[in-house]
Amino acid sequence: MSANDVKDPNRRDFLYIATGAMGAVGTAAVAWPFIDQMNPSAETRAAGLPVEIDVSSIEAGQSVTIMWRSKPYFIRRLTTKELSEVSKVSLNDLKDPQAADERIGGSEVKDLVIVASNCTHLGCIPKEIENGAEGWKCPCHGSVFDMTGRILRGPAATNLPVPPYVFATANKLIVGTTNPEDA
Amino acid sequence: MAHEQHGIYEPKNGFMQWIDVRLPLPRLVYDSFVAYPVPKNLNGWYTFGGILSIMLVVQIITGIVLAMHFAASTQLAFNSVETIMRDVNYGWLIRRIHANGASMFFVAVYIHMFRGMYYGSYKAPREILWILGVIIFLLMMAAAFMGYVLPWGQMSFWGATVITGFFSAIPLIGTGIQELLLGGYAVGNPTLNRFFSLHYLLPFMIAGVVVLHVWALHVTGQSNPTGVEVKNFRKETVPFTPYATLKDALAMVLFFIVFAWFVFYLPDYMGHPDNYIPADPLVTPAHIVPEWYFLPFYAILRAITFNIEIPFTGIVLIDSKLGGVIAMFGSIIVLFFLPWLDTSKVRSARYRPLFRQFFWIFAGVCVALGYLGSRPAEGIYTLLSQIFTAYYFGHFLIILPLLGWKEKPSAIPASIADAVLADKKA
Numbered sequence: 378m379s380a381n382d383v384k385d386p387n388r389r390d391f392l393y394i395a396t397g398a399m400g401a402v403g404t405a406a407v408a409w410p411f412i413d414q415m416n417p418s419a420e421t422r423a424a425g426l427p428v429e430i431d432v433s434s435i436e437a438g439q440s441v442t443i444m445w446r447s448k449p450y451f452i453r454r455l456t457t458k459e460l461s462e463v464s465k466v467s468l469n470d471l472k473d474p475q476a477a478d479e480r481i482g483g484s485e486v487k488d489l490v491i492v493a494s495n496c497t498h499l500g501c502i503p504k505e506i507e508n509g510a511e512g513w514k515c516p517c518h519g520s521v522f523d524m525t526g527r528i529l530r531g532p533a534a535t536n537l538p539v540p541p542y543v544f545a546t547a548n549k550l551i552v553g554t555t556n557p558e559d560a
Numbered sequence: 561m562a563h564e565q566h567g568i569y570e571p572k573n574g575f576m577q578w579i580d581v582r583l584p585l586p587r588l589v590y591d592s593f594v595a596y597p598v599p600k601n602l603n604g605w606y607t608f609g610g611i612l613s614i615m616l617v618v619q620i621i622t623g624i625v626l627a628m629h630f631a632a633s634t635q636l637a638f639n640s641v642e643t644i645m646r647d648v649n650y651g652w653l654i655r656r657i658h659a660n661g662a663s664m665f666f667v668a669v670y671i672h673m674f675r676g677m678y679y680g681s682y683k684a685p686r687e688i689l690w691i692l693g694v695i696i697f698l699l700m701m702a703a704a705f706m707g708y709v710l711p712w713g714q715m716s717f718w719g720a721t722v723i724t725g726f727f728s729a730i731p732l733i734g735t736g737i738q739e740l741l742l743g744g745y746a747v748g749n750p751t752l753n754r755f756f757s758l759h760y761l762l763p764f765m766i767a768g769v770v771v772l773h774v775w776a777l778h779v780t781g782q783s784n785p786t787g788v789e790v791k792n793f794r795k796e797t798v799p800f801t802p803y804a805t806l807k808d809a810l811a812m813v814l815f816f817i818v819f820a821w822f823v824f825y826l827p828d829y830m831g832h833p834d835n836y837i838p839a840d841p842l843v844t845p846a847h848i849v850p851e852w853y854f855l856p857f858y859a860i861l862r863a864i865t866f867n868i869e870i871p872f873t874g875i876v877l878i879d880s881k882l883g884g885v886i887a888m889f890g891s892i893i894v895l896f897f898l899p900w901l902d903t904s905k906v907r908s909a910r911y912r913p914l915f916r917q918f919f920w921i922f923a924g925v926c927v928a929l930g931y932l933g934s935r936p937a938e939g940i941y942t943l944l945s946q947i948f949t950a951y952y953f954g955h956f957l958i959i960l961p962l963l964g965w966k967e968k969p970s971a972i973p974a975s976i977a978d979a980v981l982a983d984k985k986a
């Protein structure tokens with residue numbers, strides 16, 4: 378306590394609090410660079426530019442995998458049978474309800490599914506189910522997704538996300554942006 | 561609390577006297593590891609603390625040597641580990657000691673923890689001692705997980721993806737936290753580099769907490785299989801050296817025989833063949849499993865396949881993904897509260913007939929969860945995981961609190977000396 382022992386808040390108390398507050402702000406200011414250095418670096422962020430792909434060679438029932446931001450994305454052309462199957466799924470049966478046609482794109486015919494390949498549970502890559510009515514099954518903890526990447530069952534809680542994309546021309550798909558100028 | 565101890569340190573010569581009045585480190589060692597009294601009736605299960613200390617030293621020495629040859633880069637890591645295996649002199653030996661050493665470390669820590677649960681070692685006044693132990697366990701898990709990422713095989717990569725994926729379950733800020741941990745949008749070079757840095761650091765942090773753990777132990781004194789505190793120091797304790805020192809040394813030798821058997825005859829038994837395939841971000845192995853020591857927790861993670869909703873409204877409170885992550889972390893966090901969840905005044909399971917049965921059921925449930933964690937996540941395996949996960953939490957949150965006042969303990973000996981004499985007669 379100060380020598381003259383005043384009860385009311387005095388100049389000294391103010392100085393203590395002001396010093397403490399400045400100290401806290403200073404500590405936070407120094408801590409931030411040490412935390413932020415862990416975030417994706419400028420190099421990593423720059424590698425996240427949109428990617429371009431020609432979809433004319435993808436046959437119905439076939440899928441290809443592309444990389445954007447060092448993560449894989451599936452592009453799959455649905456067959457007419459698959460298209461009719463996914464539209465029959467009742468929204469009430471889905472954990473993360475979304476109509477199938479909101480998840481299907483294309484420039485002339487809407488038959489392309491473009492979704493992230495990393496399972497929305499913990500990030501493994503689901504495998505295509507051969508000859509099944511359902512689409513993908515994740516090997517890690519067993520989540521099952523339909524042909525459009527909607528979660529049907531298992532620990533994943535949300536559908537495979539649809540990345541931003543745009544068709545620059547009929548067959549030129551750009552993933553990573555919705556602006557056709559960005560290619 | 562001033563302690564009675566077996567003998568007092570006396571510096572043998574002028575030089576030791578000179579040291580003693582400046583930095584009495586020899587005195588500290590003498591008080592802690594020579595004259596320190598240990599209960600006479602400790603059995604073999606009490607040697608695992610010593611084994612754990614030596615295993616930490618083994619991991620640090622072999623790790624520092626591996627780090628001299630390892631290159632933390634996604635382009636080089638896999639091949640540098642192969643170079644260690646094929647070209648570095650005795651590299652195969654050192655790496656196998658380190659990789660199997662991690663497994664043996666967990667064998668020892670699980671025995672050590674179940675010992676604590678059986679004999680009620682976590683009860684007053686040893687709560688902090690127990691909590692420090694749980695902290696060491698968490699740090700060990702982090703160290704082992706990051707170490708497993710370093711060889712940059714398929715299991716390394718996908719293990720890292722799945723485990724850092726836990727953080728993306730946190731609502732709103734999850735993805736941001738995940739990217740902060742990874743240093744990118746997916747597991748990659750920045751991830752490998754920082755994991756190497758932290759993998760190097762963590763064992764030294766563990767060593768720091770071990771010092772606190774042993775300090776806390778030496779304040780409260782060691783418990784013993786009867787759970788009765790020492791009453792007569794002369795009759796019921798012996799000096800740490802030579803009695804505990806030699807017994808611990810014998811146990812270490814036996815443990816090292818098993819360890820060596822794995823290193824030389826079954827070096828890859830506890831590993832996974834997929835980790836000899838270089839990491840490929842495009843293909844997840846058909847069946848991904850963590851190292852055996854994480855399997856029970858992995859089973860708990862996968863058991864939550866359902867959303868938790870407000871009944872009849874369909875509003876999701878906790879989705880299945882967040883639920884799994886909460887359950888998994890919860891299964892370890894609950895250990896912190898064990899000293900207060902177990903309401904019984906009696907420490908040792910020896911005198912708790914009901915608890916003893918529940919202890920073994922619980923141990924069986926943990927093993928069963930471990931088995932389920934290694935199976936594919938489907939059908940009956942998922943159902944069983946859910947049942948055993950419920951039991952796991954039930955054990956801590958329902959059974960232990962209730963047992964404390966329901967159970968009628970059997971007659972507790974008045975002292976350690978009485979218990980030892982009774983054993984002799986029987």
Ligand code: HEM
Nearest residue numbers: 619620623624626627630659662703704707708710711763
């Ligand atoms: C708590 C102690 C430790 C544990 C539990 C541990 C665990 C592990 C594990 C499980 C691996 C993967 C082994 C494999 O599959 O190849 C590993 C690798 C590695 N560790 Fe450790 N470690 C510890 C201490 C250390 C220390 C102190 C260092 C360095 C100073 C170190 C350096 C390395 C290196 C360079 C590798 C990569 C080479 C390899 O994969 O064999 N470790 N560690």
Ligand code: FES
Nearest residue numbers: 496498499515518
């Ligand atoms: S990562 Fe796909 S189910 Fe867990």
